[in-house]
Amino acid sequence: MDRFVFLTLDGLSRGAVYAAFALALVLIWRAARVVNFAQGAMAVAAAYVAYSVSAATGSYWLGFLAALAAGLLFGAVVDRVVMRYVDHASPLNPVIVALGLVLLIQAVLGMVYGSEFRPAGTPFSREGFTVGGLALLSPYDLFVFAAVAVVVSALAWIFARTAVGLRMRAAAFAPEVSRLLGVNVGGMLTLGWALASGVGALAAMLVIPTELGLHPHAMDLVFVSAFTAAVVGGLDSPPGAVVGGLVVGLVLSYVSGYAGSDLTPLAVLVLLLAVLLVRPGGLFAPVAARRV
Amino acid sequence: MSERSDQGDLLVVRGLVAGYGAAPVLHAVDLTVPAGTIAAVVGANGAGKTTLLRAISGMLRPLAGGVQLAGEDLRGTPVEQLVRRGMAHVPEGRGVIGELTVDENLRLGGLWRRDRADAARALDEVYQLFEPLARRRRHLGHQLSGGERQMLALGRALVGRPRLLLLDEPSLGLAPRVVARTMALLRQLRDRTGLTVLLVEQNVRSALSVADQGVVMALGRVVTTAPAADLRDDADLRHAYLGF
Known part of the structure; x- marks a missing residue:
């Protein structure tokens, strides 16, 4: 029982990060109809910015803020400099370009920082509180939950309640009509990329210290898990991404805890395959047809 | 409500050529809509009516010719800026x-x-x-x-x-009662607020019943421009281009 509680809490804590990263994928998918396979590499690049800033200033928080800012910036740049010029007629084109970006970003990071693991610090202890001999959540886990909760709520509020959120949704659903109504559709697209990439950078900052450390490939496996989470939730659904992230986190935690951590990459793929076979639209697929 | 301004032409289209790909659909279309009036563009399927509206609002980049709104040339104005100039396009x-x-x-x-x-x-x-x-x-x-x-x-x-409203086939798929109500509303808006309307319609009867000016298009050209009442009464023209 103790073990089950521990694995559940640990799974939820990882799941929160997957949820954030999956949410970033969903944001770009909704805005641009692109699965951003470069998101992991972009997030790692932002984490390296944090590493440099923290090393120079000695402050975790300055590095943390720098990572978020770099994430926003990288998203905008990737849209303005690269994706805008990709022909989206075939869905494969942006995917190939994104994979090319992964190679490019990881190569540049390797050249600048080298490919050894760098230690990544945490602002709070990762030592779990113990209640009656049972190790529960650590202060860092709570920080992860809080950070993800704040970002998810903020995004929900922006999209549902603000004028810019309404513009972004309109631009995604009906670009031509939105332009006729005075919406700067290109600007909204760039903003969508920036927000998504910022969320991705946050996820990287949260998860990298809990793994082996900072490395150009540090987000590769996280990307696979988050992609699975996004598909589980249905690529079109932000709440689905959050639930999908938590589900994937739990499944991986149980598999690694009860069956051995060697099996976790396999478990992710099995889950992905199962969802695609049983409910290809994802658990949260909208009932109504998209086209009107 | 904006004051009613009857002076001058709100929309002036000169020599407009536009189309999809290399082959133009519109061939040098000229059109003038005075402020505070309703103009109806009528004609058979494929006459270029929708293309005309799309070229006016910039959704389709004209190959030649120009569009002026209240004396201002709209060339190079991004589509999303047109609402700010007072143009609304219901596609x-x-x-x-x-x-x-x-x-x-x-x-x-x-x-x-x-x-x-x-x-x-x-x-x-x-x-x-x-x-x-x-x-x-x-x-x-x-x-x-x-x-x-x-x-x-x-x-x-x-x-x-808006000062100018572009309406593409407002009657499409609607019950006659609803169409009649829409047309009455357009007339009411014109009278009350000085709204200028450029309307494209297959439903010639209801379009000409509400319009001040009728513009007959065929094969991408303007064939005739006349007061709507005259078009309604001109049997030859109706037979030749409008099929009733």
Whole structure:
């Protein structure tokens, strides 16, 4: 029982990060109809910015803020400099370009920082509180939950309640009509990329210290898990991404805890395959047809 | 409400050539719509009516010729700037965004405006004008009936308080009663607010019944421009181009 509680809490804590990263994928998918396979590499690049800033200033928080800012910036740049010029007629084109970006970003990071693991610090202890001999959540886990909760709520509020959120949704659903109504559709697209990439950078900052450390490939496996989470939730659904992230986190935690951590990459793929076979639209697929 | 300005032509189209790919659909179209009037462009399927509206609002880049709105050349003006110049285009199929609620669709029509107070007033006016929309504020666009979508598209354009309204086939797929109500509303808006309307219609009878000026198009050219009443009474012209 103790073990089950521990694995559940640990799974939820990882799941929160997957949820954030999956949410970033969903944001770009909704805005641009692109699965951003470069998101992991972009997030790692932002984490390296944090590493440099923290090393120079000695402050975790300055590095943390720098990572978020770099994430926003990288998203905008990737849209303005690269994706805008990709022909989206075939869905494969942006995917190939994104994979090319992964190679490019990881190569540049390797050249600048080298490919050894760098230690990544945490602002709070990762030592779990113990209640009656049972190790529960650590202060860092709570920080992860809080950070993800704040970002998810903020995004929900922006999209549902603000004028810019309404513009972004309109631009995604009906670009031509939105332009006729005075919406700067290109600007909204760039903003969508920036927000998504910022969320991705946050996820990287949260998860990298809990793994082996900072490395150009540090987000590769996280990307696979988050992609699975996004598909589980249905690529079109932000709440689905959050639930999908938590589900994937739990499944991986149980598999690694009860069956051995060697099996976790396999478990992710099995889950992905199962969802695609049983409910290809994802658990949260909208009932109504998209086209009107 | 804006004061009524009868002087001058609000929309002037000169030698407009436009099309898809290399082959033009419009061949040097000339058109003038005086402020505060309703012009109806009629003609058979494929005459280039929709293309004309798309070229005027810049959704389709003209190959040659120009469009002037209140004396200002619109060449090179991005589509999203046109609402700020006072032009509203209700596209073919009406462009209601099905994933957004009625209220969101309507607010979108006034989002570009700096004068937030007047945008809110315009929204209230549209809800008063279209009672059924007020009852369905929280419904999604794709849950509406054809007539309600028509109201929503028209209302969304009016929230921006346009000077010129481009309407593409407002009668399409609607019951005759609903069409008659729409046409009456256009006339009422013209009289009350000085709204200028350029209307494209297959439904020649109802279009000419509401319009001041009729423009007959065939094969991408303007064949005749005349007072709408004259066109209604000209049997030869009706037989030749309009088929009734």
